[in-house]
Amino acid sequence: MAPKASAEKKTQKQKPQNANQNQPQKKEVQGKSKKKQSSKASSKSSSSVTSVLCSFLLATFLLFGVTGALIGYDTYRAGGKFEASFTGQTLKQAGLLPAVQDAWTCTMKYSARGYKWAEANVPVYYQATSKALGPYVEFSIDFGKVLWNGTKKGFANAKVLAQQKLPVVADFIEQYAPGLPKKIGDASCTLCDTVCTFVSNAYKHTFEFFKTQVFVGKLSMESLGKAFNSTQQAAAQYYSWFNDQVDFYAKLK
Numbered sequence: 001m002a003p004k005a006s007a008e009k010k011t012q013k014q015k016p017q018n019a020n021q022n023q024p025q026k027k028e029v030q031g032k033s034k035k036k037q038s039s040k041a042s043s044k045s046s047s048s049v050t051s052v053l054c055s056f057l058l059a060t061f062l063l064f065g066v067t068g069a070l071i072g073y074d075t076y077r078a079g080g081k082f083e084a085s086f087t088g089q090t091l092k093q094a095g096l097l098p099a100v101q102d103a104w105t106c107t108m109k110y111s112a113r114g115y116k117w118a119e120a121n122v123p124v125y126y127q128a129t130s131k132a133l134g135p136y137v138e139f140s141i142d143f144g145k146v147l148w149n150g151t152k153k154g155f156a157n158a159k160v161l162a163q164q165k166l167p168v169v170a171d172f173i174e175q176y177a178p179g180l181p182k183k184i185g186d187a188s189c190t191l192c193d194t195v196c197t198f199v200s201n202a203y204k205h206t207f208e209f210f211k212t213q214v215f216v217g218k219l220s221m222e223s224l225g226k227a228f229n230s231t232q233q234a235a236a237q238y239y240s241w242f243n244d245q246v247d248f249y250a251k252l253k
Contacts, residue, residue, distance in 0.1 A: 105252070112249035 078085035170181040
């Protein structure tokens with residue numbers, strides 16, 4: 001009886017020790033779980049903040065774009081004069097027209113200076129960036145070529161394998177279904193010829209339709225060429241006018 005009592009006492013002493021040893025492990029696990037939860041919450045909050053900022057910026061750009069388009073259309077209806085437009089008259093009656101004109105002049109002035117700076121410095125930064133990123137671009141191009149060559153080799157090997165194995169498969173099928181490989185080959189050739197004929201006929205009919213029904217009158221080749229030439233002239237005139245405006249506003253003080 002004495003040895004049994006001593007053994008029970010030893011087991012009772014070991015149980016609290018094991019419990020005390022397991023407590024730090026439980027605390028570590030709880031701490032790790034709390035850290036994971038906090039990291040997930042922070043990542044969710046950061047993603048929500050970025051999405052809100054992106055939506056706000058997009059809405060701001062859309063608002064300014066729509067407002068500018070409406071004001072531009074209003075000015076165009078007034079003969080190109082902002083003071084004679086409905087917006088200009090409203091601002092004039094409210095006494096805000098001089099302040100708006102000053103703000104517009106200031107905005108155009110700094111925008112023109114920024115455009116001049118970009119026109120002079122962007123090519124320099126572009127060259128520096130291209131020099132710095134040139135090796136990486138060349139590496140990506142070479143890597144793409146290697147991948148393309150590997151893909152072509154893979155297709156070539158697959159083609160050779162198919163050419164080697166197809167006769168074996170055809171002979172195997174011929175043993176159990178005489179004449180079936182020939183029928184499959186004839187059907188494939190007939191289908192290919194039918195598809196090629198359909199594509200060529202569709203191309204001919206489409207070309208004739210556009211030639212006789214669409215590209216006539218205002219949409220004829222001559223009219224489209226004249227419209228393209230007039231568009232080029234208008235673009236050149238607008239570009240010269242834009243440069244004149246930039247030079248004018250850039251010289252303001």
